[in-house]
Each structure stands twice: as C-alpha cells, then as structure tokens.
Amino acid sequence: MKSYFLKALLINVFSFYFLAIYAQEKQQLTLEDIWVSRKFSPEYVYGIRPLANGNTFAQIVDGNLVVFDFKTGNELKTLVQSSDLIPEGDTVALPLYDFELSSDETKIIFATETEPIYRHSTRSAYYVLDLKSKKLQPLSANGKQQLATFSPDCQKVAFMRDNNLYITDLLSDEETQITFDGKHNEIINGAPDWVYEEEFSFSQAFFWSGDSKKIAFIRFDESKVKEFQMTYYGELYPEHYKYKYPKAGENNSVVSVKVFNLENGKTVTMQTGDNEDIYIPRIAWTTDPEILSIQRLNRHQNHFEILFANASSGESKVIYEETSPWYVDITDDLHFLPDGESFLITSEKDGYNHIYLHNFKKNTTRQLSSGQFDVTTVFGYNSKEKKVYFQSATPTPMDRNIQSVDLKGNMNSITFESGQSNAVFSSDFSFFVNTHSTINTPYYISVRDKKGTTLRVLKDNSKLKARVSEYQLPEFEFFEVVDSSIRLADGQQISLNAWRVLPPDFDPSKKYPVLVYIYGGPGAQTVNNAWGGSNNLWFQYLAQQGFIVVSADNRGTGARGVAFKKMTYKELGKYETEDLITTARVLSQLPYVDAERIGVFGWSYGGYMASLGITKGADYFASSIAVAPVTNWRYYDNIYTERYMQLPSENADGYDQNSPINHVGKIKGKYLLIHGSGDDNVHYQNSMEMINALVKANKQFELMIYPNRNHGIYGGNTRLHLYNKMTHFLEETLKKN
Numbered sequence: 120m121k122s123y124f125l126k127a128l129l130i131n132v133f134s135f136y137f138l139a140i141y142a143q144e145k146q147q148l149t150l151e152d153i154w155v156s157r158k159f160s161p162e163y164v165y166g167i168r169p170l171a172n173g174n175t176f177a178q179i180v181d182g183n184l185v186v187f188d189f190k191t192g193n194e195l196k197t198l199v200q201s202s203d204l205i206p207e208g209d210t211v212a213l214p215l216y217d218f219e220l221s222s223d224e225t226k227i228i229f230a231t232e233t234e235p236i237y238r239h240s241t242r243s244a245y246y247v248l249d250l251k252s253k254k255l256q257p258l259s260a261n262g263k264q265q266l267a268t269f270s271p272d273c274q275k276v277a278f279m280r281d282n283n284l285y286i287t288d289l290l291s292d293e294e295t296q297i298t299f300d301g302k303h304n305e306i307i308n309g310a311p312d313w314v315y316e317e318e319f320s321f322s323q324a325f326f327w328s329g330d331s332k333k334i335a336f337i338r339f340d341e342s343k344v345k346e347f348q349m350t351y352y353g354e355l356y357p358e359h360y361k362y363k364y365p366k367a368g369e370n371n372s373v374v375s376v377k378v379f380n381l382e383n384g385k386t387v388t389m390q391t392g393d394n395e396d397i398y399i400p401r402i403a404w405t406t407d408p409e410i411l412s413i414q415r416l417n418r419h420q421n422h423f424e425i426l427f428a429n430a431s432s433g434e435s436k437v438i439y440e441e442t443s444p445w446y447v448d449i450t451d452d453l454h455f456l457p458d459g460e461s462f463l464i465t466s467e468k469d470g471y472n473h474i475y476l477h478n479f480k481k482n483t484t485r486q487l488s489s490g491q492f493d494v495t496t497v498f499g500y501n502s503k504e505k506k507v508y509f510q511s512a513t514p515t516p517m518d519r520n521i522q523s524v525d526l527k528g529n530m531n532s533i534t535f536e537s538g539q540s541n542a543v544f545s546s547d548f549s550f551f552v553n554t555h556s557t558i559n560t561p562y563y564i565s566v567r568d569k570k571g572t573t574l575r576v577l578k579d580n581s582k583l584k585a586r587v588s589e590y591q592l593p594e595f596e597f598f599e600v601v602d603s604s605i606r607l608a609d610g611q612q613i614s615l616n617a618w619r620v621l622p623p624d625f626d627p628s629k630k631y632p633v634l635v636y637i638y639g640g641p642g643a644q645t646v647n648n649a650w651g652g653s654n655n656l657w658f659q660y661l662a663q664q665g666f667i668v669v670s671a672d673n674r675g676t677g678a679r680g681v682a683f684k685k686m687t688y689k690e691l692g693k694y695e696t697e698d699l700i701t702t703a704r705v706l707s708q709l710p711y712v713d714a715e716r717i718g719v720f721g722w723s724y725g726g727y728m729a730s731l732g733i734t735k736g737a738d739y740f741a742s743s744i745a746v747a748p749v750t751n752w753r754y755y756d757n758i759y760t761e762r763y764m765q766l767p768s769e770n771a772d773g774y775d776q777n778s779p780i781n782h783v784g785k786i787k788g789k790y791l792l793i794h795g796s797g798d799d800n801v802h803y804q805n806s807m808e809m810i811n812a813l814v815k816a817n818k819q820f821e822l823m824i825y826p827n828r829n830h831g832i833y834g835g836n837t838r839l840h841l842y843n844k845m846t847h848f849l850e851e852t853l854k855k856n
Contacts, residue, residue: 145591173547318758512678556650617671632716632853640724673698692777730779742852795828
C-alpha cells in the first residue's frame with residue numbers, strides 16, 4: 120500500500136514537472152496577436168445562396184459566382200466570371216462581394232461603391248447582369264441607390280434614392296419615380312428611420328406583391344422627431360452632423376402603410392387605425408397578392424396585432440392579436456403557408472418562445488413546439504413534408520441545436536452536439552450547411568442531410584486549432600453561481616449560468632485578482648457554448664497575466680424563458696446589479712480569490728452594468744471599465760427603452776433609481792470611462808453627464824475618448840490602443856505592487 124502511494128506521488132510530481140516544462144515551451148499570447156496580425160481569425164463560409172432545384176447553391180469564389188452541388192461539393196458551373204463584370208468602356212472588372220439572384224435565376228444585381236447610412240443601411244451604385252446574354256447595365260445613372268430588389272417576375276427592379284421610391288424596367292431601361300415627398304430628416308418612403316432600423320432590426324420597408332403588380336411600403340414622417348447633433352473632428356472646422364433620434368418619452372415618426380399599383384399608377388393608404396402613436400414594425404404580403412399583412416404594436420409594446428389589408432381599397436381587419444403584462448418581442452418568424460389560410464408565428468405566451476400555427480380563416484391557434492426551452496430561430500417550412508425547421512436553446516440555454524416539428528406537434532432533433540449549431544437550408548430542406556462551434560473549439564462547417572448526417576466538411580479550422588495548441592491558452596469552464604438571493608418573482612430559487620478562465624499555471628493555494636465580464640441586457644447572453652472570437656482571446660490573455668476571468672448571465676438575460684427574461688421589466692438595472700454583486704460576493708468566498716481585487720468590465724449595456732457595479736456595488740468591486748455606457752435611460756432611444764421601462768413620465772423612479780449617475784457618491788474603487796465621440800447609438804452625452812456627476816461628487820476617474828469612433832470603437836489602430844489601455848488599467852488597479 121505504501122509503495123502504491125509512493126509511486127502515485129512520484130508520478131504526480133513528475134507530471135507537474137513535465138507540465139510546467141511543457142507550459143514554458145508554449146507561446147504567450149500578445150495583444151498584437153489578437154488585434155493586429157489576426158492570426159487567430161477562424162475560417163468561415165460566407166454567402167451561400169441555395170438555388171431553386173434544392174440540390175445546388177451559388178457562392179462567390181475569388182470574384183466569380185460558382186454553382187456547387189450540396190451533396191458532393193462538386194463545382195458544376197460558373198455563373199459569373201470576373202470578365203463579365205467589366206462595364207462598357209472600362210478595362211477593370213467590378214468587384215463582386217454580394218449579390219441578389221432573380222427568382223428565375225437568370226439575373227443578378229450587385230452593389231458597388233457602398234457607403235454606410237446608419238448601422239445596417241447603405242447606399243450604393245448597383246449593377247444588373249443578365250446571366251444569359253452577359254449584358255451588364257447600371258441600375259440608374261441618376262445617383263446612388265438603396266435596397267435594389269427584383270420584382271418576382273424578374274422584369275423590374277425597385278429601389279430607393281433620396282428617401283423616394285423608384286422602379287427601373289429592365290427591358291426598356293426606363294426609370295419611374297413613384298413617390299415624390301421624400302426629404303432628408305423629414306419624410307422617408309420605403310426605409311426605416313434610425314430608431315426603427317436599430318431596434319426593430321430591419322433596413323428595408325418596401326416589398327413587391329407576388330404578382331409583381333404592386334409595391335407596399337411604409338412611409339415615415341419624422342418631421343416632429345427631435346434632432347441629435349454630433350461633431351466630427353479632423354478638419355480645421357469640425358463637421359456637425361444632425362439626424363433624428365427619439366429619446367425615451369419623445370415623439371416618434373408617424374408611420375403609414377401605402378400600396379402603389381403599377382397598372383394604374385395610384386397609391387392607396389392602408390387603414391391602420393386613428394391612433395398615430397403606434398409602431399408598424401413589419402409588413403409582408405400574404406400568399407394572396409391582394410392582401411397585405413401589417414404588424415401593429417402599441418407604444419408600450421405589450422399589445423401586438425396582425426392586420427390584413429386589402430391592397431386596392433385599404434380596408435383592414437385584425438386577424439391575430441396578443442397581449443403581455445410585460446412586452447411582446449418582434450421577430451421575423453412569421454411564415455405564410457401555401458394553403459392560403461394559415462401562418463406560423465412564434466410567441467412566448469406559454470412561458471417559453473415556441474412555434475404556433477394560426478388558421479386565420481377558422482380563427483384557431485395550435486401550439487407546435489413545446490418544452491422548457493426557447494425557439495431561437497425559425498428557418499422555414501417544408502411544404503412537401505409539412506415540417507417546420509428551427510433552432511432551439513437545447514439541451515441547455517448555452518447551446519443551440521437544430522430541430523423540426525410537424526403540424527401535429529411531433530418534434531425531431533436533427534443535431535445533438537454540445538455547443539451551438541446554425542443552419543443554412545437548401546430550398547427544399549433536403550440539405551443544410553451546419554456551422555458548429557463550442558466555447559473552446561472554432562467553427563466546424565459541414566454539409567448535412569435533413570436527418571443530420573454529415574455528408575462532407577467545408578471548413579474544420581484545423582490550422583487554427585493547431586495554432587491555438589502552440590499557445591498557452593487556458594480553456595473556458597462552465598459553472599453555476601448559486602446563492603439563496605437569486606430568485607424569480609414567484610420565489611423560486613435559481614442559479615446563474617457562468618463561465619470562468621483560470622490562469623494556465625493556476626495554483627489553488629494562491630489568491631488571484633478577478634475580472635467579471637458582463638453585458639446583462641434583456642434577452643442577451645454572454646455565457647454561450649460558442650466560439651467567442653477576439654474578446655474571448657483577450658480574456659485568455661488576461662488569464663495568462665494572472666487574472667481569473669468570469670462571466671455570469673444575470674436575471675433578465677435570454678434563452679431561459681419569460682419568467683427569467685422579463686423579471687427586469689420597469690426596473691432595468693435592479694436585479695442585474697443584485698446578481699452582479701452576488702457573483703462578486705460568491706467569488707470572494709473562494710479560497711483562491713482575492714476579495715479586495717475584483718473588477719468588472721462591460722460595453723454598452725455592459726458599460727451601464729459596470730458603472731452600477733462600481734457605484735451600487737462599491738463594497739465588492741475595486742475597479743471598473745465602462746465602455747460606451749448608457750448612464751441614464753432617459754438619454755437612450757424610445758423603442759428600446761420604453762419596451763422595458765415604459766415612458767419616463769410613467770416610471771420616473773424606475774429610470775432614476777438605477778441610473779449610475781445618481782449613485783456616483785458611493786464609488787470607492789477605480790473607474791475607467793471610455794466612449795467614442797461619434798457614437799450614434801449610445802450617445803457621448805451619456806458619458807458627459809456621468810462626468811458632470813463625478814465632478815460634482817468630487818470623485819476621481821480615468822477617461823478615454825476616441826474621436827469620431829462609433830459604438831463599436833474600431834478603425835485603424837483603435838482596437839489595439841483600446842485593449843492596451845484597458846489591460847494596463849486592470850494591471851494597475853487589480854494587481855498587487
């Protein structure tokens with residue numbers, strides 16, 4: 120017995136010795152590795168476009184548009200060669216980065232000279248290429264365009280320019296203007312204003328009817344929306360930029376829905392009710408080209424309706440509605456079935472987000488998917504098999520897998536892996552491209568059949584895996600934050616999902632500083648079993664420098680059902696801060712954590728939380744980095760803010776009690792405030808008002824402003840500078856001298 124233990128002890132001693140030597144041979148990560156060389160960037164598959172036959176897809180390869188077989192991967196033909204993209208009179212081919220294929224697959228339209236408008240919207244010089252004749256023509260010679268879209272019959276293209284809608288006839292090259300009142304910062308026809316684009320997540324607001332005879336569009340009258348002004352530096356006299364940005368409680372655009380008839384040239388306004396203080400977050404044609412569906416949402420966003428409007432008369436009626444004691448999330452998970460009498464829609468009304476079948480002829484609704492998990496994406500409907508394909512947060516909220524459900528509610532799992540899977544299905548759902556990763560393994564991209572069987576591998580990121588193995592990168596580990604204070608509204612005790620990264624030479628007999636990373640906003644997650652990219656590499660870099668890095672998904676975050684997500688309603692920041700403090704307190708009780716050296720870092724909503732951590736959580740956090748933070752919800756846009764907080768006039772205490780501006784007097788630790796002066800989303804104003812409060816309270820802090828940088832704070836050497844700044848701050852404030 121003694122001999123056995125002696126051998127075991129010797130084996131362990133030599134194991135630790137060789138591991139130490141092995142660790143020393145490993146390369147150390149640098150910030151330049153992450154933000155300059157990009158040597159850890161994974162391989163990915165971009166731009167797969169399934170073709171109508173169900174067996175093939177088109178993809179841009181080295182500037183050419185090539186058709187591949189889903190099953191075999193064989194290259195079948197080249198639709199477009201770069202030589203096809205040389206405009207008349209030129210010698211250089213136009214670049215092909217993206218494209219739209221006409222429904223008959225005989226033409227493509229693509230953008231050049233693209234410039235941004237807001238976060239998602241752009242304007243470009245579009246070209247149309249006939250794949251048979253190889254005729255290449257500019258869409259318009261009268262200025263850059265937006266949102267160029269083929270008609271279903273492939274004979275016309277509709278687009279926007281200068282806030283108006285136009286149509287180009289591809290046979291005659293004739294351009295026709297169909298709206299005339301568009302004006303910058305006043306009237307927009309066919310595209311959303313800033314706040315709709317940002318918070319309802321769409322950039323196109325016009326759509327062809329199925330028979331190509333009509334165009335439905337949303338008209339935004341933002342003339343009464345207040346302007347926000349930003350200053351851009353770099354010239355002798357800085358440039359001033361103004362745009363419409365409705366803050367919480369302020370006027371929104373007045374929206375109306377209109378249908379233009381190409382045959383008679385008339386425009387009809389759809390009836391959406393007398394109340395103008397509403398939202399129209401989506402419109403879509405039904406399978407009947409005379410019937411337009413309109414989604415209507417009240418200002419509080421807790422009463423959702425779908426209207427069917429007659430395209431010729433404008434008359435409408437409500438065919439579906441849903442109410443919530445909190446709010447109703449808007450998604451793109453509305454799919455009209457070919458039977459002409461029903462549609463699929465997702466709803467959280469049973470406590471989790473699930474798929475429902477609504478028959479609008481019979482006014483009946485049936486739940487299809489079920490269980491204690493959230494449906495996260497609906498990929499589409501296979502009309503032949505009568506199955507819906509979707510992604511779900513299974514088997515845990517950190518994972519994502521692909522499933523199907525038939526119209527009788529029979530569910531089937533297609534992928535089963537731990538980690539997260541996402542799919543691009545062929546047009547008939549026979550195949551899909553599956554992109555899978557875990558928090559510790561980069562993307563593995565494969566083609567699978569509808570049963571989930573892998574047919575071939577597109578990218579395995581073996582080179583990146585080999586490179587990672589050359590470095591001393593500690594792995595992420597999942598755990599749970601458990602404390603009796605973490606409860607739902609009904610009193611049920613729960614735990615928080617979390618991950619941690621330990622130093623590669625971790626010694627449990629030592630005490631380490633800790634950085635808590637947080638986002639924390641409604642429906643979001645930082646604790647995902649998916650490849651995290653550069654930010655996660657930075658956390659591993661910090662672990663190499665002797666930090667423990669932790670993140671926990673507080674109450675209010677996503678993929679755990681309604682009771683968990685919507686508990687923060689009308690009190691943004693309250694429960695999230697409680698959970699942030701609880702996480703720090705639980706960590707401080709661990710024997711290898713130095714309770715005096717716990718810091719917090721967050722960006723955007725996370726910057727808001729990091730600011731609350733160093734103020735309301737002053738007894739638990741020694742330092743805080745807040746990047747682009749909201750500091751009072753009164754300064755943020757109304758669609759997002761009022762969804763969770765109602766109007767400031769209705770919930771003043773909710774706005775003020777959890778604003779870090781009102782708690783700066785509690786700060787004991789070190790605070791680093793970072794913002795881009797060109798942030799059109801979370802305005803620089805938030806940090807300026809925070810600074811005013813800090814000065815008034817005589818609280819010292821550090822400040823870094825990045826001129827002209829937007830909410831992402833990037834461009835040129837910016838990210839390297841930013842992460843150097845944050846790293847040095849953490850070393851100075853959390854490490855012992």
